[in-house]
Amino acid sequence: MRIRFFLLAAAVLPLQAFAAPQPPVLRVMTHDSFSVSKAVAERFETLHQAKLQFIRGGDAAEALAKAILSKGNPPADVLFGVDNTFLGRALAADIFQPYASPRLAEIPDELKLDPQNRLVPVDYGMVCLNYDKKWFASRSRPVPAALEDLAKPEFKGLLVVENPSTSSPGLAFLLATVARFGESGSYTWKDYWKALRGNGVLAVSGWSEAYYGEFSGGGKGRRPLVVSYATSPAAEIHYASDPKPKEPSTGNILEAAGSFRQIEFAGILRGAREPELAARFIDFLLDREFQEDIPLQMFVYPANRTAALPELFTRFASVPSGTEDLDSARIDAGREEWIREWIRIVLR
Amino acid sequence: MDSDRTPLGASGTVSGAVNGRWGRFSGSIALALIPVAFLGIFLLVPLCHVLFRFLSATPAGGFAAMVWNTDLPNVLLFTAGQALLSTLFTLLLGVPVAYVLGGYRFPGRTFILAVIGIPFVMPTVVVGSAFVALLGPGGILGRIVALLGAPEDFSLLRSLPAVILSNVFYDLSIVVKVVGGMRERMDPRLREAALTLGATRPAAFIRVTLPLLAPSIAAAGLLTFSFSFTAFATVLILGGPGMSTLETEIYRQAVNLLDFPAAAFLSLIQLVLVGSILALSAAAERRMSVSMKTLTAGRGLRRPAGGGERLLVFLFAVLPAFFSTVPLLVLAMESLRTPTGLGLRYWRMLLFEAGDSLFAVSPMAAIGNSILFAAAALLLCLSVGLPAAAYLASGRRSSPSRPAAAAEVLFLLPLGVSAVTLGFGFLLTFNRPPFDLRASPFLIPVAHALAALPLTIRTLLPAFRAIPPRLPEAASTLGAGPSGVAMRITLPLALPSVAAAAGFSFAVSLGEFSATSLLSRPEFPTLPILVYQFLTLPGDANRGRAMAASTLLMVVCGIGFAAIDRLRLLPERDA
Numbered sequence: 001m002r003i004r005f006f007l008l009a010a011a012v013l014p015l016q017a018f019a020a021p022q023p024p025v026l027r028v029m030t031h032d033s034f035s036v037s038k039a040v041a042e043r044f045e046t047l048h049q050a051k052l053q054f055i056r057g058g059d060a061a062e063a064l065a066k067a068i069l070s071k072g073n074p075p076a077d078v079l080f081g082v083d084n085t086f087l088g089r090a091l092a093a094d095i096f097q098p099y100a101s102p103r104l105a106e107i108p109d110e111l112k113l114d115p116q117n118r119l120v121p122v123d124y125g126m127v128c129l130n131y132d133k134k135w136f137a138s139r140s141r142p143v144p145a146a147l148e149d150l151a152k153p154e155f156k157g158l159l160v161v162e163n164p165s166t167s168s169p170g171l172a173f174l175l176a177t178v179a180r181f182g183e184s185g186s187y188t189w190k191d192y193w194k195a196l197r198g199n200g201v202l203a204v205s206g207w208s209e210a211y212y213g214e215f216s217g218g219g220k221g222r223r224p225l226v227v228s229y230a231t232s233p234a235a236e237i238h239y240a241s242d243p244k245p246k247e248p249s250t251g252n253i254l255e256a257a258g259s260f261r262q263i264e265f266a267g268i269l270r271g272a273r274e275p276e277l278a279a280r281f282i283d284f285l286l287d288r289e290f291q292e293d294i295p296l297q298m299f300v301y302p303a304n305r306t307a308a309l310p311e312l313f314t315r316f317a318s319v320p321s322g323t324e325d326l327d328s329a330r331i332d333a334g335r336e337e338w339i340r341e342w343i344r345i346v347l348r
Numbered sequence: 349m350d351s352d353r354t355p356l357g358a359s360g361t362v363s364g365a366v367n368g369r370w371g372r373f374s375g376s377i378a379l380a381l382i383p384v385a386f387l388g389i390f391l392l393v394p395l396c397h398v399l400f401r402f403l404s405a406t407p408a409g410g411f412a413a414m415v416w417n418t419d420l421p422n423v424l425l426f427t428a429g430q431a432l433l434s435t436l437f438t439l440l441l442g443v444p445v446a447y448v449l450g451g452y453r454f455p456g457r458t459f460i461l462a463v464i465g466i467p468f469v470m471p472t473v474v475v476g477s478a479f480v481a482l483l484g485p486g487g488i489l490g491r492i493v494a495l496l497g498a499p500e501d502f503s504l505l506r507s508l509p510a511v512i513l514s515n516v517f518y519d520l521s522i523v524v525k526v527v528g529g530m531r532e533r534m535d536p537r538l539r540e541a542a543l544t545l546g547a548t549r550p551a552a553f554i555r556v557t558l559p560l561l562a563p564s565i566a567a568a569g570l571l572t573f574s575f576s577f578t579a580f581a582t583v584l585i586l587g588g589p590g591m592s593t594l595e596t597e598i599y600r601q602a603v604n605l606l607d608f609p610a611a612a613f614l615s616l617i618q619l620v621l622v623g624s625i626l627a628l629s630a631a632a633e634r635r636m637s638v639s640m641k642t643l644t645a646g647r648g649l650r651r652p653a654g655g656g657e658r659l660l661v662f663l664f665a666v667l668p669a670f671f672s673t674v675p676l677l678v679l680a681m682e683s684l685r686t687p688t689g690l691g692l693r694y695w696r697m698l699l700f701e702a703g704d705s706l707f708a709v710s711p712m713a714a715i716g717n718s719i720l721f722a723a724a725a726l727l728l729c730l731s732v733g734l735p736a737a738a739y740l741a742s743g744r745r746s747s748p749s750r751p752a753a754a755a756e757v758l759f760l761l762p763l764g765v766s767a768v769t770l771g772f773g774f775l776l777t778f779n780r781p782p783f784d785l786r787a788s789p790f791l792i793p794v795a796h797a798l799a800a801l802p803l804t805i806r807t808l809l810p811a812f813r814a815i816p817p818r819l820p821e822a823a824s825t826l827g828a829g830p831s832g833v834a835m836r837i838t839l840p841l842a843l844p845s846v847a848a849a850a851g852f853s854f855a856v857s858l859g860e861f862s863a864t865s866l867l868s869r870p871e872f873p874t875l876p877i878l879v880y881q882f883l884t885l886p887g888d889a890n891r892g893r894a895m896a897a898s899t900l901l902m903v904v905c906g907i908g909f910a911a912i913d914r915l916r917l918l919p920e921r922d923a
Contacts, residue, residue, distance in 0.1 A: 027787070029867070033884050038706045054707075055787045056868045061603045066867065068606065069775050075786040075867060089606055165604050166584065202506070205584040208883045213480045213585075218886055220481050220682075232886045239887020241686055241693050250886075297705060299885060336605060340417075347590035 025051045026277045029067065029076035029269075031060040035297040036290065044284050050277055060168055060264075061086065067269060068093045077272035078281055080122065084263045085171050087113055088332025096267035099279050103286035106304045111263055113328050119265035122285050125300040126230035126320050127172035128259035129159075130250045132217030135224035143251070144225070147180055147258040150196060157200035159225040160214040163347075165339045167206045168262070173227045174342055176260035178334070179326045189338075193345045203346055217250040230254060231299040234317035238296065254320045261325060264300065376742045380755055383736035387758055387801075390794055394773025395619075395765060401776065402612035414610045418597055420617075427577060427593040430508060434515035434576035439569050441516060441671075442523025444664040447561075449524060450531030452661050453649040460669040461528075462909045465521045465851060467672055469859035469905045471876045472581030474898040475514065478675035479586055481682070483510055488674075506588040514582040519575055520672060521855075523568040525848045526807055530564035531557075532844060533811070536648045562636045564810045570629045571806055574622055574763035594618045598766045608772075615769040622764025623757060630756045633810075634748065676902055683895035687888060694892030698900075709873040709881070711897060715904055718858055718874040721789075722908070725796035725857035726850055732797065733804035733849060738838065740805070741812035760802045770798075771866050787867045793857065795866055800853035807852060811845035812838065851912045858905055875901045 023045075034054070045052055057063030060081050067079050071093065082090045090096070096118035104112065104120060111121035129144070136143050144155055162170030174189075181189040193201075202223065204210045211228055214221035217236075233248035266285055268278040284290055291307035294300060301309075301319055309319075406414075414420075449461060467475070482488050483504040490502045504510050534557070542552040580595045592600070594614055602611035652658045686693045702708040736759045743752040774795075778785040785791050819841070820833045828836065839846065860876040868877070875897060882894035 032880070035705045035707055037704050038708070039704070041706045053787075054870050056870055058603075065603050065606055066772075066775055069608070069772055070779065070786070073779055075775070075779070075784075165600055204506070209476065209585055211886060212883060212891055213476060213484075219891055220484070222484070228886070235886040236888075239885060239889045241697065241889045241892060243688075339605075343590075347588075 023049050023051050024274055024277055025053050026078070026274050026281055027053045027055060027076040028078045028080060028281065029055045029057045029063055029074075030079075031063045031081040032056050032058060033060075033298060034080055037293050037297060040290055040293045043289065044281065048277060048280055050274075052281075064090055067095055071095050072271050074269035074271050077269060077274050077278040078266060079269055080264070080266040080285070082119055082265045082267070083168065084113060084261075084265075084328050085168065085175060085331055085335065087119065087265065087328040090265075090267075091118060092332075095270055097270050097272070097275070099268050099282055101279070101283050101286055103283050103304070106288075106306050107286060108303070108305055111303050113263065114265070119267040120282060120286065121263050121303045122266050123291075123294050123298065123300045123303050124261050124263040126254075126259050127169045127176065127227065127262055128230050128320065129253040130215070130217065130226050130228040130232050131253060132215065132224040133247075133249055133251050135216050144253060147177065147192070150201075150225070151192065151199050153199070155199065155225070157202075158223055159196070159199075159227075160202045160204060160210045160221070160223045161227045162207055162210050163203050163205050164342055167210075169207050169227055169229065170203075171335070171339070172260040172262050174338060175326055175331060176258055178338060179260070180258060183334075190341060190345060193342060197346050201346065225253075229299065230259065230320050231295075231301075231313070231317045234312050234315075235299045237316060238299075238312055248316055252320070259320060263303075376739050379735040379739035379742065380751075381735075383732045383739070383759055383801075384755065386732045387761070387798075390798055391762060391765065391770070392758075394770060394777040397776045398769055398773040399612050399616055402609045403616065406609045406613070410609065411613060414613045417607075418601060418610055418614060419592075420614075423592050423594055423597050424617075426591055427595075430511055430515070430579070430583075430591075430593070431573050431576035433508075434512045434519070434579075435569055435573040437512060438516045438519045438523055438572045439565065441668060442520050442568065442572075443527055443561075443565060445520070445668045446524045446527035447531060447557075448661050448664040450528035450534075451649065452652045452657070452665075454652060454661055454665070457665070458910075460665055461524070462906050463669050463676075464524050464672045465855060465909050466676060466902050466905050467517050468521045468852075468855045469901065470676070470898065471859065471879050471901075472514075472585050474679060474879055474894065475517070475582075475675060476585040478678045478682075479510065479514060480505060481678050482675060483513070505586065508587075508591070510586045511579070511583055511591065514586050515572075515576045515579060517672065517675065518582065519572040520668065522571050522575070522803070522852075523565075525851065526568040526571070526810070527561060527564045529807065529845050529848045530561055530810055530814070532648060533814070534560055534648055536650065559636070563633050563813070566629060566633045566636060567806045567810055570626070570633075571763070571803060573625070574760075574802070577622060577625075578618065578764065578766070580767070594621075595766055599768045602768050602772065611766075611769065615766045618766055619761070619764045623761060626760045626763065627753070627757045630753070630760070679895055679902070680899045683892060683899050686892065694889065694896045697889055698893045698896045707870045707873075707881075709878050711875075711878065711900060714873050714875045714878045714897075715900065717872050718876075718901075718904065719908070721793055721796065721872075721874060722854045722857035724793035725800060726853045728793055728797040729800045729804050729853035730846070730850060733801055733808060733853075734839075734846070736801075737805050737808035737812050738834065740809055741815075759805050762798045763802045767799075770795075774866065787869060789869055789872050791866055792868075792872075796857035796860075797853065800856035803852040803856065804849040807849040808842060808845050811842040815841050847912055851909055854908050854912060855905065858901065858908065875904065 041052055044050075055076050057066045060083055063079065064082055064086055067074060068090075074095070079096075091114060098116045098118045099120070100117045101120060104117065107121055111124065113119075113121070131143050141154070144150055149155060150159055161173055164171040164174040177192055178189045181187060181192045183189065202214060204214060207228070210226050212219035212221075214223050215226035215228075216222055216224050218226070230252050233250045233252060236248045236250055237244060266282060268275060268282065272278050286304055288304060288307050291302035291304040294302045294307070295310050295313050445464070449457060480487065484490070487503070489504065493502050504513070538560070539552050539556050542556045543549070547555065577593070578595045579593050580599065583591055583593050583596050594617065598611045598614045598618070601607045601614065652661045683694055684690050684692070698711055702710055740752065740756050740759070743749060748756075774791060775786055778791070815838060820837050823833045823837050858875070860874060879894050879897045879901070882890045882897065
């Protein structure tokens with residue numbers, strides 16, 4: 001065995017030697033949706049005389065799973081992209097080291113869910129219902145105003161959601177319904193989902209399948225209502241081919257709650273090779289320059305309250321209010337059981 | 349035993365005599381060393397690591413809870429059921445197609461062969477959107493059956509037929525390449541002799557052609573079954589949300605529920621099940637295997653004679669090609685369909701407007717990376733697969749030695765290994781300098797080669813076994829060394845199968861199987877990654893560019909197949 005490893009080393013060592021550069025390298029693991037402007041990332045590199053090496057860990061859940069597996073000997077110094085639906089599990093795994101960045105002063109307290117600052121909030125998205133404007137307008141039918149409406153016969157067979165056991169917006173929407181209808185009383189979240197099932201809700205595995213596969217406003221689907229993000233209509237304009245439409249083809253249903261705030265955190269992994277540089281990177285993530293880069297790169301909202309939103313956001317994706325927040329301890333205690341229960345109600 | 353089964357006694361088999369003169373023992377062990385080392389390091393060590401780590405700590409009672417929590421009986425039932433049905437339909441469609449494509453020469457044959465291979469590399473998310481357009485409500489199929497009186501919103505999506513159809517779509521090329529490659533090298537004189545001796549056409553088919561094809565049919569069926577058994581993305585994307593295979597359940601437990609012990613438990617079950625099936629079918633295939641005189645690829649091809657044969661060719665070559673092409677054409681069409689009519693706008697955006705993101709990918713770079721990784725995986729896979737197949741073919745067929753039987757199962761074992769589990773095994777194993785390969789691009793071709801290895805070996809093995817042992821024997825009697833025998837006898841004779849195997853490993857790598865289980869580096873984006881990147885954000889430009897990038901992937905794949913197919917034109921001789 002040892003000999004084989006030796007042979008392997010001979011094959012691989014030159015690569016490694018080649019990869020060892022002069023400036024220190026900060027390794028940042030992110031989920032696949034992470035993005036930053038080239039100019040902004042380069043500013044960090046010149047400012048700190050360092051090189052950024054990004055590593056993609058899959059979607060948010062995969063990246064976290066890989067970080068937990070590599071506990072103590074992480075493949076990266078910083079992990080970006082743990083959200084509040086997994087915060088408790090991430091913290092319980094004890095893989096992050098605390099760092100109270102001075103920039104946290106500019107972050108609203110309601111976003112700071114870890115008092116020890118092992119994970120600090122960088123951005124947040126709002127999971128909510130999107131509707132296809134043309135579909136409703138051409139039929140002169142009303143758009144549902146609240147979650148309850150979705151269980152009414154006039155909206156039968158119109159909604160597509162993501163399976164919460166395989167999709168993060170799907171889980172967020174399930175949590176929104178738990179927050180909205182509660183776990184006890186005469187009408188709980190379970191009753192709501194039973195009613196939705198009776199009303200022909202379609203559940204698919206992930207966001208791309210729902211949005212591009214089934215939603216009539218995004219791809220070639222047939223259903224005019226989808227669980228997506230409050231920023232999706234703005235993205236529809238930003239990523240429209242020329243000529244750009246004046247108004248987005250889809251709209252948000254935000255009025256009567258039914259949306260869930262998905263906060264994304266970053267933290268320094270225990271066992272980081274470059275803890276100092278990692279701390280500077282956390283500062284950088286919270287700094288205004290990166291924060292103002294967030295909206296058009298990732299289509300979520302910056303956590304820093306001093307960051308200005310681009311015009312596209314102020315016009316079509318203003319920050320929604322009145323979300324149903326569940327605290328992360330309650331999410332953590334209930335998540336698995338809710339998912340199992342959801343599968344029983346909706347899929348079996 | 350072997351010689352009884354050799355039709356027409358074309359070549360008497362002396363079992364195990366292949367390596368006779370130059371010491372069968374040392375020679376074959378040297379052959380086995382490379383594949384065993386490769387699989388030991390990159391499959392067994394990481395796998396044992398992950399299984400031991402998470403199962404050793406589980407109390408006995410914990411397993412009962414896992415069975416309940418993972419809904420194991422239902423998952424097993426669905427996994428096996430859909431795999432059986434998928435295999436059945438793939439063989440029903442694939443064997444006649446292989447028979448026709450491997451037997452007749454007609455215009456467009458090469459083109460059809462290339463087209464049938466393309467689905468294999470398509471990212472499932474993309475195939476999913478093509479299937480939505482085809483099978484979904486208001487889709488093409490829906491409109492056709494509506495004419496026959498079915499309800500207007502008829503849809504096959506999220507159903508068992510959709511899963512089976514997509515498995516057939518993906519795996520058809522395996523059957524066509526494996527069985528067709530064998531048929532192509534069959535000496536037509538065997539069948540003609542049977543006819544001359546008074547056999548009717550059906551009798552000649554049943555008594556001569558079919559037995560000669562049987563090992564390759566079994567091999568193709570086994571591959572299809574294993575691929576369908578471990579189906580992941582097709583089930584997630586096209587299947588109903590209530591459907592889960594072992595593979596999707598392993599992923600869900602590990603990634604979404606962070607329940608690593610349950611994932612390891614399911615991985616072990618999958619490994620044991622697929623491993624036993626492999627062992628059984630390997631034994632069955634050995635019994636069916638016959639040696640025969642083989643021809644240079646294409647020499648046995650003949651033009652369809654008469655109306656009946658022309659109809660046969662049309663039915664089983666042109667129609668299935670249509671079946672493989674339609675979803676691909678739908679994608680190409682979608683890349684041209686903009687809100688303001690047909691146009692090249694998405695292509696222009698894809699090729700010339702990169703955007704300001706640090707991770708903006710130029711499609712040319714993505715093509716370059718895809719080809720580079722695929723070429724590396726191909727080389728790696730062949731350098732492991734050729735000795736592996738040669739080793740397996742060198743043993744006695746009817747009663748192989750125990751190490752040989754074990755090696756055969758080991759070589760095919762990647763089929764049963766859950767991608768996410770192996771990815772986690774890599775993370776746990778190659779994590780210390782100088783072997784901290786976790787984020788190294790080096791692991792990508794390794795993972796692709798692992799995934800492609802069973803296909804490669806299964807493609808090569810029937811061809812290697814079909815080489816009459818007296819040829820290498822004669823060569824070594826005449827003084828050729830082992831490498832001379834390999835280079836001048838074995839390889840040239842098996843060339844069509846080597847080309848098919850190379851095509852498979854190229855395709856597996858281009859299609860990025862199991863990519864999600866590794867850490868990837870944004871500096872080395874590939875075409876499928878580009879496609880996925882576009883499909884994570886809304887907007888018609890994202891969707892359109894995803895379709896354009898998928899079309900590009902099809903083109904690269906088609907060119908790659910055509911290039912690999914040229915391998916067959918290297919100088920070679922008849923056996």
